[in-house]
Amino acid sequence: MKAFVLPSYGSPLVLTDLDQPVPGDDEVLVRVRATSVQPYDWHFLRGEPYVARVMGGGPGLRAPRFSVLGADVAGEVEAVGKDVTGFRPGDEVYAMPKQGGFAEYVCVPESELALKPRNVSFEEAAAVPMAACTALLALRDDGHVEPGDRVLINGASGGVGTFAVQLAKAFGAHVTGVCGSRNVGLVRSLGADEVVDYTKEDFTRSGRRYDLLLDIAGSRSGSACRRVMTRKATHVLIGGPAGRWFQPASHVFATLAAGLFVSQRVVVTEVVPCTEIRQNLMTLAELIEAGEIHPVIDRTYPFAEIPAAVSYQEQGHASGKVVVSL
Known part of the structure; x- marks a missing residue:
């Protein structure tokens, strides 16, 4: 599969061929149709602020903890692990896996994804999770x-x-x-x-x-x-x-x-350590389907232009979300 990989802090993201991941027992393999870019991603890309490197859950002391960034995902279920009961191949889902979204496929724990709101596109759904x-x-x-x-x-x-x-x-x-x-x-x-x-x-x-x-x-x-x-x-x-x-x-x-x-x-407010991601995504899906909330998208980039999407988001001028379509 194609993925954008971060070789080291501050280096350009590199489009690379990687093996398609295999879901663990409690994981779901998602074919990514859209992802989004946010400050969380470029903090990990830069390894900044430096003090975060020595903090629990930080980007890593000397090298990036995540080689493939991307904490928002919307796509289709490709396969499921043997202990997964809530999803099946073909389901349209969205997720907050914390890493791995800048790729064609990503494995997501069942606890970190939910069915995509039925009244929005993959691009709109990818703007939601984090x-x-x-x-x-x-x-x-x-x-x-x-x-x-x-x-x-x-x-x-x-x-x-x-x-x-x-x-x-x-x-x-x-x-x-x-x-x-x-x-x-x-x-x-x-x-x-x-x-x-x-x-x-x-x-x-x-x-x-x-x-x-x-x-x-x-x-x-x-x-x-x-x-x-x-x-x-x-x-x-x-x-x-x-x-x-x-x-x-x-x-x-x-x-x-x-x-x-x-x-x-x-x-x-710290969203990354949250243990109720699936429930929160389900709550948000209900609000979206009821017309109470909707995502605001500033720009949408093709997958090949993820580095440009990250650069634009890092400037801090986006109104709403910056989305990437696969």
Whole structure:
């Protein structure tokens, strides 16, 4: 099979012929029809921030832990292991396998995939798993969002943000999205009740108060964000500014440390260690089929142009998701 392989940190992805993988007892072999690109991929490609290399679950100390990147997959079941009961060849599925999506085939544990939403294409389905699961965990599990809550989403126009706006509205919240000028219309079209253009207004000095703040962009300090949070609000950290040595880790750790001395809850959403991926994908499929949420795709690239897709996504200007079609 064809796959894009990462030989070493920072090197170009190389299109290579690899043996087709064989599913283990609890795995499903998926013929990949579409995948997507996200910050998770280029963090592993660069091995940055460097501090992450010594952390559990990081990219690897001296060499990449994953040779084939790609954490989102949509495709068809080719074969199943002997212990798999929920899928059969021919099923259309989507998955979050954490690695291996930049290839024609990938083996995925049964616990990390679900049937694809019936009303979307493979390309649309591939835009969902990691970004939408992150937004779901941030709002439902870490943010404990309730109907009527006032929710601010800093970074509302990216992959996670576009899902977070829609999910927060589906949960009955009053939503304020923060984004740049060119995405104001997009964020409003996703259901945001209010949109703040960060090029014209500093949301931390608006005088408004929020019950839940989802911080995807990490563009303001924790102390600045607390100015717009109610006394019992929750500050959910999802991302932050990229850096070679410590960012976004230093932004997250500093905000967590300061949170020990304030009344607001400060939590970090971590989707990779989640043990309920299949259930979350099933929940998202139900919401998509019900028309409550839909993926936003900025650009779609052919498989041969995965390096270009990664480069574009790394620039940080994508509105929604960057998708690759096989």
